[in-house]
C-alpha cells in the first residue's frame with residue numbers, strides 16, 4: 019500500500035495533515051468501518067480520497083450535493099486522479115465516459131447521488147465493478163430528526179451489507195443522538211471506529227449579546243464590517259425579508275434566502291454569494307449545507323439557533339480560509355420560549371425531545387457563559403482548551419454577582435401562584451405593581467408582593483432570562499407562557515446552592531413590553 023503522507027504531498031500538494039486526518043486515513047485505508055465527525059471545512063474529503071488511492075478497486079462516494087460532487091470530481095481529475103460521477107446532472111457523454119473508465123478498471127472514485135441507489139440496477143452495477151470501500155459524506159442525512167434528512171440514505175445500510183465492504187461515514191454533526199442513529203442505520207448498530215476531531219476554529223471570534231433592539235444591533239454589526247461577505251441567520255422566513263430590506267436601506271448589498279423561495283431564485287442567491295465580494299445573505303437555516311465560500315468574514319444570528327450544534331455549524335461557515343472572522347449571536351427570553359415550544363410541539367418522540375432540550379440548554383449555557391466561550395463550546399464536543407483570548411468574555415470578562423436571593427424571590431413568586439403565570443405577571447408581583455390582573459387574582463395579598471421592588475422591571479426580565487438560560491425555569495408546554503420550576507432550581511430555592519448571574523447582560527434596552535402569560 020502506498021504511504022498516505024507521500025500521496026498527500028505528491029497528489030494533493032499538502033505538507034501536513036490537519037488535526038485528525040492522518041489517523042482517520044490510516045483507519046479507513048486499513049479497511050475498518052469508520053465514523054469521523056469533523057467540523058465543516060476540517061478536511062473530510064481527503065479522509066476518503068486518500069484511502070481510495072491506497073486501496074485496490076473502486077471507492078464509491080455517496081453525497082447529497084450534486085454540485086459538490088462535480089467540484090470534487092473536477093478537482094481530482096485536475097491532479098490526475100481518475101474520478102467520475104453518476105448524477106442526474108450528467109450529460110450522456112459524461113455518463114458514457116464514467117462507464118468506459120469503470121469497464122477498463124481505471125476508475126478509482128465513483129461519486130453517486132443517493133437517488134441512484136433507488137434504481138434496481140444500481141446494486142448489480144456496483145457488484146460488477148469491484149467496490150472496495152463505501153464513503154458516505156454528510157452521513158447525518160440518515161437522521162429522520164435532522165434538517166437534512168434524505169430518505170434514500172436509508173438504503174446505504176443495505177448496500178453495505180450486500181457488497182460486504184468497509185464503510186466510512188463523515189459528518190460535521192456532533193451530537194450523540196445523531197451519532198447513534200448513524201451507527202444504527204449505516205452500521206446495523208455495530209460500533210465503527212469513531213473519531214471526533216478538530217472542532218476548534220481559533221480564527222472565529224465568538225460573541226453573544228442579549229437582544230435589545232435586534233434590527234439595530236444587526237445593522238450596527240454589519241456597518242462595522244462594510245464590504246465584507248456575511249450571513250445573518252433569522253428564525254423565520256418573514257424576518258429574512260424585512261431584515262434584508264433594512265440592510266439594503268442602510269446601503270449594504272443584501273439578498274434574502276429561505277426554503278419557501280423558488281428553487282431558481284435560491285440558486286441565483288447562492289451563485290451571487292459565491293462570486294461577489296461583500297454580499298450579505300439574510301437567511302433561514304435553509305442556507306447551509308453546500309455554502310462553500312472560503313472568505314465569509316462574519317456570521318450573525320438575529321435569533322437564537324435551536325441547539326449548540328446548529329450554532330456551531332452556522333458560525334462555522336465563516337472564515338474557512340483561516341483568516342479572522344467575526345460572529346455575533348443575539349438571544350432573548352422570547353427566543354428561549356420559542357425554541358422550547360418548538361421542541362415541545364414537535365413530532366419527535368419523548369426521548370428525542372428531552373435530548374433536544376438538553377442541546378438547547380447547552381447553547382443557553384454558552385450564551386450566559388461567565389468564562390471563555392470557546393472552552394465552554396469545545397468542552398461540549400469533548401475537547402479541552404485554554405481560555406482563547408478571541409471571544410467576548412475573554413476580552414471583556416463579565417461582571418458577575420451573587421444572584422441567589424433574587425432567584426429565590428422569583429421562584430417563590432412562581433410557586434405561590436401555582437406556576438401558572440409567565441414572566442410579565444410574575445414581575446408585576448415582584449415589583450408590587452397593582453395591575454388589574456394582580457388585583458383580580460388577589461396577588462397583592464401574597465407575601466412575595468413587592469419583595470423585589472428595589473430592582474426595576476427590565477432587570478427582572480434579565481434575571482428571568484438568565485434563569486431560563488440556566489434551566490432553572492421552563493415554559494410549561496401545556497400552559498402557554500407559564501413558567502415551571504425545574505429540578506435544578508430546588509437546591510437554590512432551599513438555599514443549599516448559590517447562583518452567580520451576569521450583571522452586564524441584565525439590563526437591556528427592551529423595546530417590546532414584557533411578554534404576558
Ligand code: ADP
Pocket residue numbers: 032033034035036039056057058059060061062063064
Ligand atoms: P469539509 O470537511 O468541509 O468537507 P473539505 O474536505 O472540503 O472540507 O476541505 C476544506 C478545505 O481544506 C479544502 O480547500 C481542502 O483542500 C483543504 N485541506 C484539506 N486538508 C488539508 C491539509 N491537510 N492541508 C491543507 N489544506 C487542506
Ligand code: ZN
Pocket residue numbers: 389390391392393405406407408409410411412
Ligand atoms: Zn475565550
